[in-house]
Amino acid sequence: MNFLICICTYNRNQSLYNCLKSFEKIILFNNLKISFLILDNSINNNSFILINKIKKNYKYKILQINEKKRGIVNARNRCLKEAKKINCDYIAFFDDDCTIDKYWFKNAFKLIDGQEAQILTGPQIYEKVNKISTNNLNNLGEIFEKKINKKISNVNWAASNNVLIKKKIIENEKIFFDINLNKFGMGEDQLFFSILKKRGYNIFWSKDLKVYEKMHEHRTNLKWMINRSFRLGVLGHYIDIKLNGSLRGYFINYLKFIYYFLKSIFGFLLISKKYYWVEFLNSISRSFGRLVGPFIFKKIKFYKK
Secondary structure (H helix, E strand, O other): OEEEEEEEEOOOHHHHHHHHHHHHHOOOOOOOEEEEEEEEOOOOOOOHHHHHHHHOOOOOEEEEEEOOOOOHHHHHHHHHHHHOOOOOOEEEEEEOOEEEOOOHHHHHHHHHHHOOOOEEEOOEEEEOOOOOEOOEOOOHHHOOOOOOOOOEEEOOOOOOOEEEEEHHHHHHHOOOOOHHHOOOOOOHHHHHHHHHHHOOOOEEEEOOOOEEEEOOHHHOOHHHHHHHHHHHHHHHHHHHHHHHOHHHHHHHHHHHHHHHHHHHHHHHHOOOOOOHHHHHHHHHHHHHHHHHHHHHHHHOOOOOO
């Protein structure tokens, strides 16, 4: 069984180096093989020298390509196109600033074999962030997302920072990430995998498919949190319309506006309790994004992560 690991990178050579080195510690069965497709999205192909240096002593095969069209959607779509030409059974996407748990592939194989899983995903764990404060906020855009308590759950979508998908799905469905979401820098994976779920493919989330990421400094402030939550609200309306059609999509969007608005009130009433001020800011920003999303979607500026 062959796994192709796709990693899109943009001016993060040190993080990319750490990411690739973490794969040298993983545990594989004899019948599992992995190779890498590194997609550099910078104009000057900044990772070229690094990859060539790593290749000399690296235990896995690395193919490097450059995509000059800026944006994560362009990068991931190029990966899908290139992956179709490569001999593999499964395609995985990981971020260039993550490190992988050494049992990731061992646990993935168990799910493929036991659950007949077609798409697999798992948690992204932030390192060295133990509490929330105004100076140290742990990926605030995700704090109050729905938590999954079961060890293995059948979910509705996956994030492309930690996902494995059967190659035949890509070939049969002829699906790509939505180019209209390129400037958002987020959400294209939610829509992509939600569409596949709607078409009948199973998506399993497993607690054991872990990747680790260090918190970026610019993501540890209130301005970043509020901006991201607002953009998620704007983005949400587009995803709902794409999945449900215009009429039903608009109806769902405004129901979710009401939901997040009420949630913000709840957070405000309990603001004296630990972390509820974060829920208030997150929810009120997202509800406002849902409210104005239909009118400003096309005006959103390019997202800088």
